[in-house]
Amino acid sequence: MALRDQTGPYFGDFGGRFVPESLVQAIDEIAEAYDLAKLDPTFQHELAELGRTYSGRPSIITEVPRFAEHAGGARVILKREDLNHTGSHKINNVLGQALLTKRLGKTRVIAETGAGQHGVATATAAALFGMDCVIYMGEVDTERQALNVARMRLLGAEVIPVKSGSRTLKDAINEAMRDWVANVESTMYIFGTVAGPHPFPEMVRDFQKIIGEEARAQVLELTGELPTAVAAAVGGGSNAIGIFHAFLDDPTVALYGFEAGGEGADTPRHAATITKGRPGVLHGARSYLLQDEDGQTIESHSISAGLDYPGVGPEHAWLSAIGRASYRPVTDTAAMDALLLLSRTEGIIPAIESAHALAGAIELGRELGPDATILVNLSGRGDKDMETAGTWFGLFDEQNGTAE
Amino acid sequence: MSRVADVIAAKRAAGGEVLVGYLPIGFPDLDASVEAAVALIENGVDVLEFGIPYSDPVMDGPVIQAATTAALANGFKLRHAFEAVRRVTERVDAPVLLMTYWNPVLQYGVDRFADDLAAAGGAGLITPDLIPDEAGDWLAASDRTGLDRVFLAAPTSSDERLRRAIELSRGFVYAVSTMGITGARADLDVAARTLVGRLRDAGAESVCVGIGVSTPEQVREINGYADGAIVGSALVKSLADGGPSAAGALAASLSHGPSGH
Numbered sequence: 001m002a003l004r005d006q007t008g009p010y011f012g013d014f015g016g017r018f019v020p021e022s023l024v025q026a027i028d029e030i031a032e033a034y035d036l037a038k039l040d041p042t043f044q045h046e047l048a049e050l051g052r053t054y055s056g057r058p059s060i061i062t063e064v065p066r067f068a069e070h071a072g073g074a075r076v077i078l079k080r081e082d083l084n085h086t087g088s089h090k091i092n093n094v095l096g097q098a099l100l101t102k103r104l105g106k107t108r109v110i111a112e113t114g115a116g117q118h119g120v121a122t123a124t125a126a127a128l129f130g131m132d133c134v135i136y137m138g139e140v141d142t143e144r145q146a147l148n149v150a151r152m153r154l155l156g157a158e159v160i161p162v163k164s165g166s167r168t169l170k171d172a173i174n175e176a177m178r179d180w181v182a183n184v185e186s187t188m189y190i191f192g193t194v195a196g197p198h199p200f201p202e203m204v205r206d207f208q209k210i211i212g213e214e215a216r217a218q219v220l221e222l223t224g225e226l227p228t229a230v231a232a233a234v235g236g237g238s239n240a241i242g243i244f245h246a247f248l249d250d251p252t253v254a255l256y257g258f259e260a261g262g263e264g265a266d267t268p269r270h271a272a273t274i275t276k277g278r279p280g281v282l283h284g285a286r287s288y289l290l291q292d293e294d295g296q297t298i299e300s301h302s303i304s305a306g307l308d309y310p311g312v313g314p315e316h317a318w319l320s321a322i323g324r325a326s327y328r329p330v331t332d333t334a335a336m337d338a339l340l341l342l343s344r345t346e347g348i349i350p351a352i353e354s355a356h357a358l359a360g361a362i363e364l365g366r367e368l369g370p371d372a373t374i375l376v377n378l379s380g381r382g383d384k385d386m387e388t389a390g391t392w393f394g395l396f397d398e399q400n401g402t403a404e
Numbered sequence: 405m406s407r408v409a410d411v412i413a414a415k416r417a418a419g420g421e422v423l424v425g426y427l428p429i430g431f432p433d434l435d436a437s438v439e440a441a442v443a444l445i446e447n448g449v450d451v452l453e454f455g456i457p458y459s460d461p462v463m464d465g466p467v468i469q470a471a472t473t474a475a476l477a478n479g480f481k482l483r484h485a486f487e488a489v490r491r492v493t494e495r496v497d498a499p500v501l502l503m504t505y506w507n508p509v510l511q512y513g514v515d516r517f518a519d520d521l522a523a524a525g526g527a528g529l530i531t532p533d534l535i536p537d538e539a540g541d542w543l544a545a546s547d548r549t550g551l552d553r554v555f556l557a558a559p560t561s562s563d564e565r566l567r568r569a570i571e572l573s574r575g576f577v578y579a580v581s582t583m584g585i586t587g588a589r590a591d592l593d594v595a596a597r598t599l600v601g602r603l604r605d606a607g608a609e610s611v612c613v614g615i616g617v618s619t620p621e622q623v624r625e626i627n628g629y630a631d632g633a634i635v636g637s638a639l640v641k642s643l644a645d646g647g648p649s650a651a652g653a654l655a656a657s658l659s660h661g662p663s664g665h
């Protein structure tokens with residue numbers, strides 16, 4: 001079977017539905033509605049039209065030669081998901097799930113968010129479709145992504161800072177699941193990545209796979225060949241699976257996911273789930289996760305709120321297990337260096353999440369050499385990260401832009 | 405047969421009401437949680453539901469979250485669960501079920517967990533995030549060891565899922581009274597009564613109702629149509645506020661009914 005044809009609930013040994021019984025009816029309902037929608041030309045047309053007339057599909061590709069000089073001279077091509085409406089790939093999935101919410105007749109949507117990009121996308125869709133919207137966001141993340149909190153509130157969403165546990169994405173998901181258990185009849189949980197119980201990993205992937213489908217054709221048109229390698233940042237894994245999927249059955253194309261290495265994958269402070277984790281169950285699916293010997297989740301750390309998650313989607317766990325994709329850690333420092341480099345060489349300020357993929361591409365370019373072409377998913381733009389970048393590089397006050 | 409089902413059936417045959425009481429292991433510390441569990445049983449709790457603290461308890465409300473977070477911060481380790489079960493069952497007779505999210509069992513090893521629980525004198529497991537569909541290893545391990553296994557039934561579960569929960573549960577079926585997470589609620593849903601009726605129609609012989617149960621009146625009311633009532637957050641709160649003796653006193657009032665005799 002082609003790798004592209006793999007569906008849930010299981011990806012090899014990974015995936016499944018490890019949820020409270022109270023949620024089974026809801027996820028069954030979503031799975032059934034999605035199975036119909038998938039084959040329904042009207043649904044697919046509506047979604048494509050939203051892409052064309054609202055979020056800005058197809059997104060362009062941009063070749064970045066001045067950046068590529070630092071990447072061993074390989075050709076580097078960016079897939080510009082940062083140019084989507086709301087500023088990241090997250091809108092692709094949200095518009096799909098929001099259309100499904102309409103079909104299910106539900107009037108309230110909830111979501112978790114880390115970097116705030118999924119929350120902003122969900123708040124945007126809720127405004128567009130006239131739905132009530134509640135976003136759960138770890139308190140730590142509401143502070144480091146304050147701009148996105150303001151965007152969500154401006155769009156009419158209620159943002160609830162989550163104070164339990166590590167006060168980051170993991171805990172936002174816990175709180176959103178608690179809300180969902182209590183309000184499942186009126187509420188759709190618009191999940192933001194390719195983790196969670198079936199059907200989310202499959203459905204979110206399907207809504208994101210347009211990234212790779214477009215990029216594959218665009219790179220072929222530009223270079224006449226498939227890329228040597230595809231690089232993406234991996235938090236839960238939605239932008240990565242989105243760009244990987246179209247290439248899964250192209251054996252010459254190497255696929256690389258870059259996880260948040262934080263202060264170093266050999267320190268306790270990282271979010272390198274596949275690199276350092278073991279199989280286990282978290283948030284409804286069996287996959288890799290960062291955990292202690294008792295199966296308690298270990299808190300992750302990353303400068304990037306969107307990658308600061310101790311789990312990962314089951315399809316990535318499977319692609320890693322079968323050797324189809326490789327996963328490597330990228331430290332905070334390497335990511336911030338890459339963020340600065342792309343800004344200074346190409347005039348594009350990436351999200352810190354996406355900067356992990358850029359740092360990975362620099363490493364890959366040096367390994368693969370000047371004959372290689374590397375396609376990088378630029379999953380989001382960096383506006384939301386100015387507070388973090390300003391502090392990191394000393395861009396505020398008298399420090400006066402001494403970043404180098 | 406099942407130790408838990410036997411205890412429930414015997415109490416009901418004698419015209420009594422069944423009270424299942426929940427406490428987390430290791431809260432406020434290991435010794436006090438054992439004392440509190442013993443106090444519950446000595447004050448009328450028929451079946452103990454001993455909870456394993458877990459980092460990501462998606463089915464739990466603020467009271468139980470606070471307690472299990474404190475237990476983890478105080479150094480709770482999985483091996484303490486078996487120790488706690490042993491210490492309670494050495495002192496009192498009531499069956500002790502562990503309530504656990506699935507990942508700790510998975511990491512310990514499902515078979516090893518079942519063996520160690522049986523060796524400690526435990527009666528079985530309640531698994532809030534393990535549905536029968538994903539429970540193959542646990543079904544085999546519990547059959548091999550004779551441990552009870554309690555699956556949940558929700559107001560939104562289909563008839564087919566209810567039948568499956570009944571068929572695969574041993575001890576009792578845990579009827580989720582209301583859509584939501586743990587925590588005391590003033591009014592119990594009519595949903596609970598309806599769900600128990602549906603479970604009965606599907607052939608359930610042993611059904612206990614939990615989530616949101618906190619008063620003697622609710623315990624009595626539930627015992628009017630189900631085989632037992634499960635109380636969690638209210639007991640945990642009394643333990644947090646007044647220690648093991650307060651939890652024991654609440655258990656006494658819950659099990660002796662609203663009139664207090």
Ligand SMILES: Cc1ncc(COP(=O)(O)O)c(C=O)c1O
Nearest residue numbers: 117235236237238239306353380
């Ligand atoms: C721009 C951007 N890229 C990547 C991610 C990580 O998520 P995922 O791994 O699901 O793509 C996020 C999450 O917030 C994001 O905002």
